[in-house]
Amino acid sequence: MKxxxxxxxxxxxxxxxxxxxxxxxxxxxxxxxxxYTRMVRQEDKLLxxxxxxxxxDYYRQNGTLIGISxxxxxxxxxxxxxxxxxxxxxxxxxxxxxxVLVLGEDGRVYADTHGFFATxxxxxxxxxxxxxxxxxxxxxxRVFVGSMIVPALDDRDNEFLGLxxxxxxxxxxxxxxxxxxxxxxxxRRIASPVEALAAASRSIAQGNLHARINIHRSDxxxxxxxxFNSMASSLESSEEWKRRIISDSAHExxxxxAVLQGELEMILEGVYTPDRKRIESLYRETELMSRLIxxxxxxxxxxxxxxxxxxxxxxxxxLAREAAEPFLVQALPRxxxxxxxxxxxxxxxxxxxKIIQVIRNLVANALKVVPDGGRIxxxxxxxxxxxxxxxxxxxxxxxxxxxxQIFQRFFRLDSSRNREAGxxxxxxxxxxxxxxxxxxxxxxxxxxxxxxxISIALPLSDTRVFS
Numbered sequence: 001m002k003x004x005x006x007x008x009x010x011x012x013x014x015x016x017x018x019x020x021x022x023x024x025x026x027x028x029x030x031x032x033x034x035x036y037t038r039m040v041r042q043e044d045k046l047l048x049x050x051x052x053x054x055x056x057d058y059y060r061q062n063g064t065l066i067g068i069s070x071x072x073x074x075x076x077x078x079x080x081x082x083x084x085x086x087x088x089x090x091x092x093x094x095x096x097x098x099x100v101l102v103l104g105e106d107g108r109v110y111a112d113t114h115g116f117f118a119t120x121x122x123x124x125x126x127x128x129x130x131x132x133x134x135x136x137x138x139x140x141x142r143v144f145v146g147s148m149i150v151p152a153l154d155d156r157d158n159e160f161l162g163l164x165x166x167x168x169x170x171x172x173x174x175x176x177x178x179x180x181x182x183x184x185x186x187x188r189r190i191a192s193p194v195e196a197l198a199a200a201s202r203s204i205a206q207g208n209l210h211a212r213i214n215i216h217r218s219d220x221x222x223x224x225x226x227x228f229n230s231m232a233s234s235l236e237s238s239e240e241w242k243r244r245i246i247s248d249s250a251h252e253x254x255x256x257x258a259v260l261q262g263e264l265e266m267i268l269e270g271v272y273t274p275d276r277k278r279i280e281s282l283y284r285e286t287e288l289m290s291r292l293i294x295x296x297x298x299x300x301x302x303x304x305x306x307x308x309x310x311x312x313x314x315x316x317x318x319l320a321r322e323a324a325e326p327f328l329v330q331a332l333p334r335x336x337x338x339x340x341x342x343x344x345x346x347x348x349x350x351x352x353x354k355i356i357q358v359i360r361n362l363v364a365n366a367l368k369v370v371p372d373g374g375r376i377x378x379x380x381x382x383x384x385x386x387x388x389x390x391x392x393x394x395x396x397x398x399x400x401x402x403x404x405q406i407f408q409r410f411f412r413l414d415s416s417r418n419r420e421a422g423x424x425x426x427x428x429x430x431x432x433x434x435x436x437x438x439x440x441x442x443x444x445x446x447x448x449x450x451x452x453x454i455s456i457a458l459p460l461s462d463t464r465v466f467s
Contacts, residue, residue: 009187013180014180014183018176020176024168024172029164036157040153044152052143054071054072065133072113099146100145101148196215209236209239253289263282264282299429309351311351313349316355317342323363327367339377351438363378366454371395374393374449375394376394386460387458387460388456392448393451406428410425435456
């Protein structure tokens with residue numbers, strides 16, 4: 001069901017809010033009732049204490065409590081203390097005059113302002129609750145006021161407390177409704193990105209790798225969305241790479257396979273004689289296929305991060321010399337000069353064999369384009385925190401618009417050059433990935449000899465930064 005997360009969040013939030021409101025109303029009603037009752041009883045007790053003093057004076061003057069009802073009767077204009085007042089129909093009304101009862105120790109009723117005991121008998125436990133009238137340390141009677149003989153809260157008090165509870169109920173419900181509305185807005189803001197993530201995930205699972213989430217936020221959900229989009233881009237790039245590598249591999253293998261198939265077909269039909277020269281031609285095609293397959297495997301391992309680098313401190317100049325040595329013999333017949341760095345001192349932290357592989361690829365490429373009698377210069381220098389090795393040749397150079405494309409798979413600057421002379425166009429792509437795994441760089445620009453210059457840069461061993 002769509003929006004189920006949103007509705008689940010909202011339902012639980014609303015339940016918590018309304019339960020909280022109900023508990024709050026119950027607590028307010030209970031505590032208000034209890035506090036109000038305690039206040040009434042305290043004030044009734046205070047009034048009873050005052051009347052007990054009047055009764056004591058009356059007894060001293062008359063020797064009896066008979067007739068005390070006349071002086072204890074509250075006048076019609078009597079007002080209780082302000083705390084006993086209540087709101088009634090928007091007017092301040094005095095609380096009802098509380099009943100006053102005076103009992104003797106023998107249980108005789110000497111004053112009963114409201115006729116409370118006209119229809120009932122006085123019990124012993126009721127007598128103990130009254131305020132004593134003391135004469136010479138002798139109790140001659142007790143005074144009862146209001147809540148000491150009748151329920152503490154009358155109808156007006158209960159109406160007032162009901163009004164308080166209703167006010168709290170209305171305010172609590174109003175706050176709860178506002179809170180639920182704000183919660184709905186908040187949960188909508190939380191649930192929308194999650195729903196978008198779920199929809200985009202389903203789309204990607206169905207094969208649509210172009211799916212993205214166009215929601216911009218600066219919180220954790222925004223970070224999750226950015227990570228998801230980054231992951232989707234990586235998946236799309238990986239899928240595109242697989243399609244391209246399959247397509248390019250099929251294209252590159254098609255020619256040698258066609259040559260082999262054509263030659264063998266001619267031999268089978270008797271057109272060609274399977275002599276040594278013909279077999280050597282077929283063998284060269286198989287070597288070309290083997291080399292191409294090997295380079296494809298190496299490129300796939302490099303781009304998939306499956307190359308294991310055995311890093312150690314090593315001299316970049318020494319690696320350059322070791323890489324160039326095999327080509328010195330090849331350069332002699334063509335009178336090509338190869339200048340090798342003779343300085344020392346720049347140490348890098350990397351896999352020596354992989355770095356040598358990169359440098360050999362650069363020298364091999366230069367040797368293919370340099371004319372007879374040309375030169376290849378290798379020299380190193382420190383640039384900031386990097387050790388840079390440059391390979392300059394005196395060939396035709398690389399046009400500026402192709403200096404980035406030469407590091408792409410299967411790219412050959414001269415499309416007319418055959419695969420035996422120009423290779424499959426994978427060497428520089430492999431070299432770039434190896435440099436990236438070392439935290440280094442590789443780029444092309446114009447050399448000092450008028451030809452091309454390919455440079456590699458590696459972090460110095462004391463400033464290691466690897467990707």
